[in-house]
Amino acid sequence: MTIRNPHRLNSHSLLNIAVVGHTNTGKTSLIRTMLRSTEFGVIEDAAGTTRHVEQATISADNEPVLNLYDTPGLEDSRALFAHIKKLQAKSRLLLPAQVLEQFATRIAINDPLEQEAKVIRQVLRSDILLYVIDVREPFLEKYRLELDILTQSAKPIIPVFNFIAGHQAELAKWRQHLAAFNMHATLEFDTVVFSFEAEKRLYQKIQTLVESHYTSLQKLIDCRAKLWHQLCVSGAKRITELIVNVACYRESKAIHKNLITDSLVEDRLHNFVRKAEQKCLHDLLAIFNFSEKDVAIQKIPVSNGQWQLDIFAPGILKAYGLDVGSAAAKGAAAGAGIDLMVGGMSLGAASALGALAGAGWSTFKRYGDEIKATVKGAKWQCADEVTLQILYLRQKLLLKKLMHRGHAAQETVQVDKADSEKLPDNWSKLISALRQNPAWQEPSIIRNGNPQYQEIETKLVESLFDES
Ligand SMILES: Nc1nc2c(ncn2[C@@H]2O[C@H](COP(=O)(O)OP(=O)(O)OP(=O)(O)O)[C@@H](O)[C@H]2O)c(=O)[nH]1
Ligand SMILES: [Mg+2]
Structure with missing residues (x-):
């Protein structure tokens, strides 16, 4: 233009x-x-x-x-x-x-x-x-x-x-x-x-x-339809990236109760979520060619969730390269190998645990920190499900509003309550799968090529994207 x-x-x-x-x-x-x-x-x-x-x-x-x-x-x-x-x-x-x-x-x-x-x-x-x-x-x-x-x-x-x-x-x-x-x-x-x-x-x-311009107008109609679809998908993908980014975020919490460190961890979590949402808002506005003055978004209420890696959840066992039905997995699930490791994890011991549980060393290496923390009784601090729900619902509403906002509109878009919006099917499962995979927090070739990740991404994009 x-x-x-x-x-x-x-x-x-x-x-x-x-x-x-x-x-x-x-x-x-x-x-x-x-x-x-x-x-x-x-x-x-x-x-x-x-x-x-x-x-x-x-x-x-x-x-x-x-x-x-x-x-x-x-x-x-x-x-x-x-x-x-x-x-x-x-x-x-x-x-x-x-x-x-x-x-x-x-x-x-x-x-x-x-x-x-x-x-x-x-x-x-x-x-x-x-x-x-x-x-x-x-x-x-x-x-x-x-x-x-x-x-x-x-x-x-x-x-x-x-x-x-x-x-x-x-x-x-x-x-x-x-x-x-x-x-x-x-x-x-x-x-x-x-x-x-x-x-x-x-x-x-x-x-x-004006029939003499039929062909060029058809080209324009087709081009605009393609662009419009791309814009909407880009918006939905950007929100999906936000949800993934926040769901995968975690901070390890001190093992021994320490109020000062706990509140620092909480502050960091709140700032992280708010900044991530602001950044997403900024990108969405750029995608639809609006500016910050077009939207008023209230500060998101963030609540903390305490969460422990469930290393025996089926998805995780699989990520570790374990066969859920194998004797080794059953043994690991019964805690047989893990109790042996409480005293601290040397490389050799970790390797032994990996071997005991039937996992390859490389997969074990990837999740070693979490196993170690779990074994020691440490917890992770992360955005809880309510925060993630609010984040998702608000962004879904915002996307809808931007998709239907004419560039002549003078009134500011208000994004506060998003009661009208619905969560996708299997929301809790999707979020739980993301939490189990902190390495997905940022885009990477490995993450983007992972079929489980692709499935989650597709589900989230589809649930956000409403072309009507
Ligand atoms: N609610 C609402 N307001 C609109 C709509 N279209 C235009 N407006 C408002 O109507 C007023 C006039 O809009 P303009 O686009 O300046 O109108 P115009 O026909 O170009 O006016 P002139 O250049 O003075 O002839 C502005 O305050 C717009 O925000 C609409 O569809 N809905
Ligand atoms: Mg005018």
């Missing part, structure tokens, strides 16, 4: 779309949402915010496909209509579009209709018009006059209904009025509540009305 001043680009081969309408209906907002950029133009809840025509280009795979032109809002439709009718009466031989041309070229600088002339000029240079409507307003005479003037340009018009959230009755009335105007190809596109489907339908409508 690029933003330029109008007329500096050779726009002949590109589709030119003028976004027009009464003032303050959300024209600039629509363009921001279509560009997925909060940077385009100025948006304000006031009439006459956009004063000049501004251009932006939308590309597919780095190839420009269309130009969007933001235009100043039409303010004095009645005066404009009267002016044009007067011109028409004077030059009866001219076609309606030629009358508009005459109006746009002859208007003097500082004329009260100068703003309107800028709009009409852009309308005449464009291939198609998006007429933005604030459906909360009744179908007043000024809108009828605007539509009358715009249809004179002989350009295809797509009325775009904005502010539709919670205004279904008003929307139905607008549809009736426009049908009476012979305008049926309307579109619901709320610029604040984004829906990828609505955007797709917008391009499809343009496709049917």
Whole structure:
């Protein structure tokens, strides 16, 4: 997406779309949402915010496909209509579009209709018009006059209904009025509540009305669909990485009760979880092209869990290279070998334990510290299940909100309670498997290639990802 001043680009081969309408209906907002950029133009809840025509280009795979032109809002439709009718009466031989041309070229600088002339000029240079409507307003005479003037340009018009959230009755009335105007190809596109489907339908409508650009628009639709899917999957993967990162995190706790060290360990855990969530938030905002000011997230409540490695859990026995049913494993499970080691673990002793339990030395080496700690009665401090649940549910809600946030939205996204969201099936099992594998905390080739890890990752991504 690029933003330029109008007329500096050779726009002949590109589709030119003028976004027009009464003032303050959300024209600039629509363009921001279509560009997925909060940077385009100025948006304000006031009439006459956009004063000049501004251009932006939308590309597919780095190839420009269309130009969007933001235009100043039409303010004095009645005066404009009267002016044009007067011109028409004077030059009866001219076609309606030629009358508009005459109006746009002859208007003097500082004329009260100068703003309107800028709009009409852009309308005449464009291939198609998006007429933005604030459906909360009744179908007043000024809108009828605007539509009358715009249809004179002989350009295809797509009325775009904005502010539709919670205004279904008003929307139905607008549809009736426009049908009476012979305008049926309307579109619901709320610029604040984004829906990828609505955007797709917008391009499809343009496709049917401007057939000469059918192929390039199809390329754009396909490219946008692919990108949208990638964005959503990237978001879900980033959250999965956070859950894994926090679930695998642990601090070993002192064997003998020591309040000072315990509270230091707790602080470290809290800071770790909060920083990890902040980092994830930052990345999610970057993925969806929003900024920190778009979201307010409350500090996550972190509670500590005390957790002991269950070296006899089936998954872990397997990770140690043990056959659960083997005599050696049974012996180990009965504690036969372990009791022998309480006095401390030399390399040889550890090796002996590994051998006794039937594990290879290399796998034993990987988990040696934990076995040693377990044998000595040490515990690990980690984020408990409630913390992980909150983390997951909040992030799931945040992802959903970002996926449905238009880039024109001004209200801050609030992420606090996420009661509406559900945990994935087998949540406890997934978390327990992650905890048993602290080495998965950071991405690595070994981790990413591990089938058990891949299965957990896929389950978490799927549970987070909702394309609707
Ligand atoms: N709730 C809600 N607010 C919207 C929506 N679209 C636009 N707005 C708000 O409406 C106001 C006007 O939006 P703009 O995009 O500046 O409107 P405009 O048509 O470009 O206005 P002018 O340039 O002055 O003609 C802003 O406060 C937007 O935040 C919408 O779909 N829902
Ligand atoms: Mg504007």
